[in-house]
Amino acid sequence: MSQATALLSPTEVESARAKAQILLTGLDRTLLGQERLTRLVLVGCLARGHVLLEGLPGLGKTELVKALAALLGLSFKRLQFTPDLLPGDITGGPILEEDEHGKRKLVFHPGPVFCHVILADEINRASPKTQSALLEAMAERRVTVLGETHRLPEPFYVLATQNPIELEGTYPLPEAQLDRFLFKLEVPPVDRATLQAIITERRAGRSPEHERALSLEELRALFAAVDAIYLPPAVAAWIARLIEATHPSAATAPKLVKDFVRHGASPRAAIALAEASRAHALLAGKPNVGFDDVRAIAVSAVAHRLVLDYRARLEHVRGPDVVASVLAEVGELEDALPKGMKDAR
């Protein structure tokens, strides 16, 4: 997809923003007091990326994903990942069937992955072999079984959840798979006022019902609007410098990166940052990406892609800390003003 050379009209932008706002309002109705989280989930959805939600049980991760699927009116399946789950349980497989002529043949029966939205609940409980069954589906939106490739429906989202505290009997996601998630979002605990609202409005934990907010055509139009968002060269250059600075070998890498990062973010991270920034700009009603959009989503889009070394664990340095230091030290401008200029803000 090439860079747009003409801006969307204000009407187009406003129309797209209004549609996205409907989705956002619906998500906010489902998950109370988590506006930032819902906004980022919607950004991930508009950027057609997969999202990994990490949080303690009971925070509403599953409800959020179900609400998103309902609002989009897309097919939705929930996969509960367990240690005995097999790849075939996800992708489906050939079954021997007999036709009306009595002839037997292997017929491919699609697995639950063949839908628009998959909730991969507690994804880290499945074995690495099963986890890797999702690799092709997530990256290329297709499934290959016994040499036969099957395309997945468009759009296709994997919204996975994982629990950060129950580590026994879990298999941490490999870096290759983490890299395929556009965002890794931490679901924070809610405050007291939100809790009060939840216990008042959600009797027996029932979430509000959602009706389809957008048709598939409208959704595709929304995606087209995201694609038409303009990314100025200066912002693209900043994204490139940010990603470069996550590598410890880079001259511009901050001290935190040099000390604690073993491998920096991949080019896929730069792409994700740019695409997610476009979606974020559209949600803000802008025809272009700005530095503020990149800054708003950088931690969620990049932190989980960094491979930290053992010292980071000892020093309690986490990916978001590293990205925050990169954002602080890599300025938006490649050519700074001369030292002799005093910026009186």
Place this chain on the structure above:
Amino acid sequence: MLPELDRSLRRLLARAKTAAWLEACARLAAPAVFVLGGWVLLARFALGQSRTAAAWSLAAFALVPVAAWFVARRRFLTPEAAVAWLDRRSGGSGALLTHFVLDDERWAGPARDALASIERLPRIAAWRDFRTTALGALFVGAAFVLDRAIVPTPPATQVALNRIDAASADLIALQEVVELAPETAKELEARLERLRDEGDAAPLDASLEAVDRTQEELARNADEALAAAERARDALSSAGAAEDAQATVDGINAALRDLKEAGLAAKLPKSLLERLDPGSLQLPDGVKLSAQELAQLSDELAAALDARMERLAKAGLVGKAQLERFRELERFSDHVCDGECKRAGVCKGAGRANAAPGRGGVSRGRGDAELTWGDEAVGKSDEFTAKALDPATMLDPESTAIVGLAANAPTVDAQGESAGGANVEASGGQGVWRRRLAPHHRDAVQRFFSGPRRE
């Protein structure tokens, strides 16, 4: 493009260009002024150029702004970077960046709003970069103001100058006491003046050698004066012991003759000169003086000699031991007071007859003195007062460095430093073997072994 964006952009670019140029100017000017200051010092004090001629070298400073322009050109802000700066300054929405590239009138509103949020463009404040340059400018100024007179004298030259000053002081002291022959006095003064003028142009060895020779000459004159004074004192003692007036007169005249020959008579006190014949400086013929008057005249003459010798001793031209010996001449004169002295009322009883014989040894003292067998003689090393000498010469003046400036000659550890100015090991014989004695050091050794003349 929005006119206000265009205006802000032009203004920001112009300021950034000026600031970059000033920054480069400051970076280049700082070393340039120090180099120029160093060159001015070199030109004025090493090459002997005048201030005006040295000032022409400052014209080279005009190259700095030109060179700074070429250096700064590579770092001038591009319009794209300037717009990015404006965009970030306005909150980073990307509106200005987008408008700059695509110039879409439909989105001029957000761009205008973003521009309006920038209250003030950055100002040029490059003057603080010129602090080092200002210091350098002070250095250049100092290089012009500085005069040769306050350029520190090399230590070796200072040593020679101190020695010349000491010799000049000796000459003044000698002339206060002794009337030197006019040509001798003139020649000595001229020699010292010439040595002073030559300064560090002449080899240090030669200067010190010449000063030493001059001081030796002054010492010889002082010795001659002392010998004449001793003879006069002896003659006065003989005159005092004489039994008739004519013998006393003859003795006084003999003393005056000695003084005149040695140049000591011309500067006698006025009260004494009034009683002498102005031409011959002798007692006038046929003068009739009473024994008391003659004794008084003799005493006054002796006191005048004492004062002169004290002056020479104070200047260091006569040693303390020599002065003491001179003062004791009267005690050991030929006058023997037997208690029936015909000069009753004049004799002070300082003669042998009235004084206790004292203590004597086999080589000194009165014959009737009781011989003592211990402490009768003072060792030569006890008589010799050690005096730290400055380094006589620098073996390699070029390799010396100025360690400090002082009004006086440096304090020298005579034991730890060789005569050549180089440190040598105190232990072992090699240091002594390698030690080179300069003339005035050699003179000190000579004084030690040549008896109790001077300390």
